[in-house]
Amino acid sequence: MRVIDLETAGNGASDVCEIGWQDVVQDAGGLWSVSETSRGALFVNPGRPISPDTMVVHHILDEWVADAPFWKDVAPSVLRPDTPVVALAAHRAAFEQRYCTPRLSGGATWICTWKCALRVWPELPRFSNQMVRYQRRPEGLIHERGLPAHRALPDAYVTAHHLRDMLNAVPLSQLIEWSSQPGLLPRVPTGADRGKPWSAVADEALATLARDRDIDVRFSAETERSRRGDQPLVAPSKPGQQTLI
Incomplete structure (x- = not known):
């Protein structure tokens, strides 16, 4: 399972300025865990200036992405790695799916950890990625590795811990069904x-x-x-x- 998080410079189809990913893997006994090695992040040139309104969210500067490749050149290698993934996942996955189109992802199945959190932990008062983090305090989550918030890799890392706990509590097929609704x-x-x-x-x-x-x-x-x-x-x-x- 590959958790994806994007930071963007706008709402256009190619306005991604950073992608982060964190894999969740299953052992021989069927237990899911957050991979210690399969994670990463890449800057992406959005082909347009990053406005102050979006900089204030993720603090990514134009000069950081000026020499980075464009989204269409970055996306396939991350969304379709050499070792195939069972599904892609994101918190409020509809946002990531706007940019990770079926053409770029190879028609991958998606899991929305926000929709699944509503079902698995309905007692929680709020369901944003960071609120679920601090309300549940997932086991094994290294606090510093999940910072700064609103950057692609730290956010993907946090979401991966939610996904791990969901997968160890609920069948994968159920998470996929909930995510489709x-x-x-x-x-x-x-x-x-x-x-x-x-x-x-x-x-x-x-x-x-x-x-x-x-x-x-x-x-x-x-x-x-x-x-x-x-x-x-x-x-x-x-x-x-x-x-x-």
Whole structure:
């Protein structure tokens, strides 16, 4: 399993300015661990100046990336290493997947450790990469190696410890399935019912939340409605041509 983290100079398809990776490996007995040797980071030339707004997040300077290769030249060697990976992983993987397209990754399977954390540790109050780190304090995580935050390798290293613990608790196939769905939020994130478990939300309010603009809120509300028997979780699609009666 290869955990990926990107730092970017903007939202364009090639605006990556750093990629970091940390592998999680399985031993003969089936136990997963964070590799001590298979990790790294590379600067990437984003082909554009890095704005102060993004520098303030990751502190990467233009002069550091000026002579680095471009994203299309860096990505394949990291995303498709000589030793094939079972899957790629990232915390809130949708962000990394915007840049690590199927063409660059070889159509790799992805695991989102944010979506999986919602399921494996629903009791946690917050689910950002660093909050999960300090709420759980994963065994074996070397504090200094996970710093500075918001740099590609330290963040990938931290995420790898979350992934390791997930893999040792839940089947890989389950993590992949959860990652393919919207996030199942353990509590209502906004509004009058903020902080409540979905089971404590009244039917009318739940129906309103099931129409929310946020896909994770909708999915979570729909899941609870399905549990109550109110409606199927996935509404049937409309036929391509209406039947004339």
